[in-house]
Amino acid sequence: MKGFKKIMLYLTLILSLTACSRDIDLSQESAKSNIALILSTNEGDYWKTVKMGADAAAKEFNVSLIFNAPGNETDANGQIELVRQVLDSPIRALVLAGNDYDALAEVAEEATRRGIPVITIDSEVNSPEIKSFIGTDNYEAGRKAGQKMLEFTTTPSPRIAILGTKKRDRNTVQRETGIADLFTSYPQVTVVDTKYIEADPKLIGRTVHNWLEDSKPIDGIIAMNTEASIGVAEELRQMGLRGTVKLVTFDHTPEALELLQEGTIQASIIQNPYSMGYLGIKYAALAAARKAVPLRMDTESTTIDLDNMFWKENQKRLFPLVK
Amino acid sequence: MKRHPLRNRFSFFNSWIKSLKTKNIQRIFAISLTLTVLMMFLAGAVLYSKFSRTAEQNAALTTQQIIQQVNFNLENYFSEIANLFDLADEKISGSPTILSTELAKDLRTITATRHDIVSLGIFSAAGDLVAGVPYADLRANTHLIEQSWFDLAMKHPGQLTVSAPHIQNLFKGQYPWVVSMSKGVEFTQGGQTVKGILLIDVNFRIIDELCRRVSLGKRGYVYLLDPVGNLIYHPQQQLIYLNLKRENVERALNYSYGSFKDELDGEPRLISVQWVTDVGWKIVGVSYMDEIKTSRKGLSLFIVWVLAFFAGFILLVSFYLSAEITKPIRRLEKTMRRVEKGDFSTSMEIRGAFEVEQLSIRFNAMIARIRELMEQIIHEQEAKRKSELEVLQAQINPHFLYNTLNSVVRMVGSGKNDEVITTITSLSKLFRISLSRGKNVISVREELEHVRNYLIIQQMRFKDKFRFEIDVMDEALSYQTLKLILQPIVENSLHHGVEQMADEGLIRITARVEGEALLLLIEDNGVGISPKRLENILNGEASSEDGSGVGLRNVSERIRLYYGQPYGLQIESELEEGTRVSIRIPLVKEELE
Numbered sequence: 001m002k003g004f005k006k007i008m009l010y011l012t013l014i015l016s017l018t019a020c021s022r023d024i025d026l027s028q029e030s031a032k033s034n035i036a037l038i039l040s041t042n043e044g045d046y047w048k049t050v051k052m053g054a055d056a057a058a059k060e061f062n063v064s065l066i067f068n069a070p071g072n073e074t075d076a077n078g079q080i081e082l083v084r085q086v087l088d089s090p091i092r093a094l095v096l097a098g099n100d101y102d103a104l105a106e107v108a109e110e111a112t113r114r115g116i117p118v119i120t121i122d123s124e125v126n127s128p129e130i131k132s133f134i135g136t137d138n139y140e141a142g143r144k145a146g147q148k149m150l151e152f153t154t155t156p157s158p159r160i161a162i163l164g165t166k167k168r169d170r171n172t173v174q175r176e177t178g179i180a181d182l183f184t185s186y187p188q189v190t191v192v193d194t195k196y197i198e199a200d201p202k203l204i205g206r207t208v209h210n211w212l213e214d215s216k217p218i219d220g221i222i223a224m225n226t227e228a229s230i231g232v233a234e235e236l237r238q239m240g241l242r243g244t245v246k247l248v249t250f251d252h253t254p255e256a257l258e259l260l261q262e263g264t265i266q267a268s269i270i271q272n273p274y275s276m277g278y279l280g281i282k283y284a285a286l287a288a289a290r291k292a293v294p295l296r297m298d299t300e301s302t303t304i305d306l307d308n309m310f311w312k313e314n315q316k317r318l319f320p321l322v323k
Numbered sequence: 324m325k326r327h328p329l330r331n332r333f334s335f336f337n338s339w340i341k342s343l344k345t346k347n348i349q350r351i352f353a354i355s356l357t358l359t360v361l362m363m364f365l366a367g368a369v370l371y372s373k374f375s376r377t378a379e380q381n382a383a384l385t386t387q388q389i390i391q392q393v394n395f396n397l398e399n400y401f402s403e404i405a406n407l408f409d410l411a412d413e414k415i416s417g418s419p420t421i422l423s424t425e426l427a428k429d430l431r432t433i434t435a436t437r438h439d440i441v442s443l444g445i446f447s448a449a450g451d452l453v454a455g456v457p458y459a460d461l462r463a464n465t466h467l468i469e470q471s472w473f474d475l476a477m478k479h480p481g482q483l484t485v486s487a488p489h490i491q492n493l494f495k496g497q498y499p500w501v502v503s504m505s506k507g508v509e510f511t512q513g514g515q516t517v518k519g520i521l522l523i524d525v526n527f528r529i530i531d532e533l534c535r536r537v538s539l540g541k542r543g544y545v546y547l548l549d550p551v552g553n554l555i556y557h558p559q560q561q562l563i564y565l566n567l568k569r570e571n572v573e574r575a576l577n578y579s580y581g582s583f584k585d586e587l588d589g590e591p592r593l594i595s596v597q598w599v600t601d602v603g604w605k606i607v608g609v610s611y612m613d614e615i616k617t618s619r620k621g622l623s624l625f626i627v628w629v630l631a632f633f634a635g636f637i638l639l640v641s642f643y644l645s646a647e648i649t650k651p652i653r654r655l656e657k658t659m660r661r662v663e664k665g666d667f668s669t670s671m672e673i674r675g676a677f678e679v680e681q682l683s684i685r686f687n688a689m690i691a692r693i694r695e696l697m698e699q700i701i702h703e704q705e706a707k708r709k710s711e712l713e714v715l716q717a718q719i720n721p722h723f724l725y726n727t728l729n730s731v732v733r734m735v736g737s738g739k740n741d742e743v744i745t746t747i748t749s750l751s752k753l754f755r756i757s758l759s760r761g762k763n764v765i766s767v768r769e770e771l772e773h774v775r776n777y778l779i780i781q782q783m784r785f786k787d788k789f790r791f792e793i794d795v796m797d798e799a800l801s802y803q804t805l806k807l808i809l810q811p812i813v814e815n816s817l818h819h820g821v822e823q824m825a826d827e828g829l830i831r832i833t834a835r836v837e838g839e840a841l842l843l844l845i846e847d848n849g850v851g852i853s854p855k856r857l858e859n860i861l862n863g864e865a866s867s868e869d870g871s872g873v874g875l876r877n878v879s880e881r882i883r884l885y886y887g888q889p890y891g892l893q894i895e896s897e898l899e900e901g902t903r904v905s906i907r908i909p910l911v912k913e914e915l916e
Contacts, residue, residue: 060542279567323528
């Protein structure tokens, strides 16, 4: 009987203690799952917009982001190191904007081996283990740029030059292919030159100068990324050829938009970084929950020109940050 | 022995079912317990439904209050800006010329009071910039006169127009998100009063942050609509423009104040709407029903936990209580079983609840009483056997026989033949009756006959030393009596009463029915018995050397054993007067054989 009484006492104590410790929390705070987001760089409005989209998705799908990025978007080794680091923390999925098509394949596969699904955004990574790629169809974007150039050039047989700064960049190469493929169906168009040079304003200026000093001057330039666009636009402005030589670019920065408004740049093919960030995290959350995600998702590119740049929808897209 | 575990469990189940059928205390406890727990859960369910309803109402109220707060902040903000606007307006219309440095300084002071004023500009009706703070070059391709702030101010010059947030593309250097406030103004330029438009651009960030900071639950949010239903602010504005998200603005547009339930992409939501006066915007709060339900789920979990805790507690307490109650009862049962088997030496431990204690005390008293009675019975049985043996001895008393035969010899010697015949006949009758086929009970008639024969023999021996009388009611004769109860008393009377007398003694025997009893009296006029001796005789302490009293006690005991209380023997005696012994026995009719 005495032993029984003792047991009773202890049981009562334990029960009341556990009851007290449990009953306070009515909010049911469930542990959020972690998703790693490794971008190409943390510089620039483009990547900030990707991050904004990712944050919006993280809030919506109740996940926490572990965010990191190397300082430079050509730094593949630094990025590989960051991925390795993040793989050691408890993450449910990895969202990666790879800085190199081949170099990041190994870490991506390492992640998959550890049961962490990998979603790539913006730039592809050369591995069959990638669950999903979300980004711009750059070939299509290239075709759009070519189309726009054809709209603006008024001469019967336009002479076009193409300029890029990142020769090894897969996205840029795809754009170039898109442009070239389009022009093959327009025999009157001559592609005078396709050049990849360093992202140095002086070098770009000299190249543009050379094209324009030629005996047969060119009618239009397609600049395949931001650095090239700014360099070309500056040179055109200095030479007083604003609006005379047509300029079609890719991507947008406030600076480029200023040039667009004043008419130095005729059109720009812009990507959808917000969607990339948003869908990247959304698909990562789905993949972490072992749900099916599409293998490829095209975040459509848009053509922006002076007429539509201040449309309501485009304002939000071109100026995503309220500063 | 190996037993199949399943069968084992099955047999356990069977015994459990059996135990349900028998009505024991623990079962009664179990039933009342089940009822209690059921009632508890019922109460829990009622409380839960009440609480959850309140939770939903509270959620709507809270949302409404939060939006109210946002509304206050917005109205406050705009009224402050409007005050500044009026001040600038006043300065401009009061200035002698629009290009005065005085006015420029005043305007700079006004804009400097707030960091969120991006720019202030005065435009002519043609859309040319007349003055501005800070003064910057206008960009090309601004489409200024097509912009809503310009257009509306031209159409309604007396009214302060507040635009939706937009990118201000007027001035070189930046593309800020602003809310444009504009109004028609009149100013003096070149000595002439000119109509123009005053524009103040306010950075949208303040409003953006104000709305972004508001959170309704974990996922809920606030968005702003302009009077025609365009989104002014929405946390997912980009997703909506990209068609990745949707928002039901149509219903919210119909409300100016209030709450309603809505469903978007299958998710039920609670929408609260309020109107921002002056500006004409609408604040719409969206909270997700599943979050309200989540807190409800938390509540139900809490209630279930509390109930489970108390149910467990009650369970334990009642197990303990029922064990406390049944254990001593079981112990009692076990003790009783031992008693049942004949072990009267056991006794209950007196412990447990008060009732059980009382029961134990009673039980122990009962056992003690039984033990006492058993001992009494054993004692009485022994006494009975002993007295019966004594009767047997009395039946053939060798001393009496020897005496009688001696006197017969003497009578023969003196040739008294008649006396011999009488004596022998009486002796023969005496023995016949005293044997009487071994029966214990004989009729009063036979008993009297027996004692008469005895007295006749004694009279022969003692000659005329005494005489006797037998006085009987006829009615009494046919009743029954224990045999040989009169003879020992008469013998006593002869030996101790009459024999020592000088005069002739008298012995009188009476038998009569008195009420419900048969009364037999043996009276003598002998020397009597001293009170002290009488007491000794009655207590059975009389010495048996002279044999006196032994016969008396034997008779008394036999009567008591055979007939029980209140029958028995009573002696009254007075020295030199005589002794009277009365025997009282019940009336029992003679059995007819």
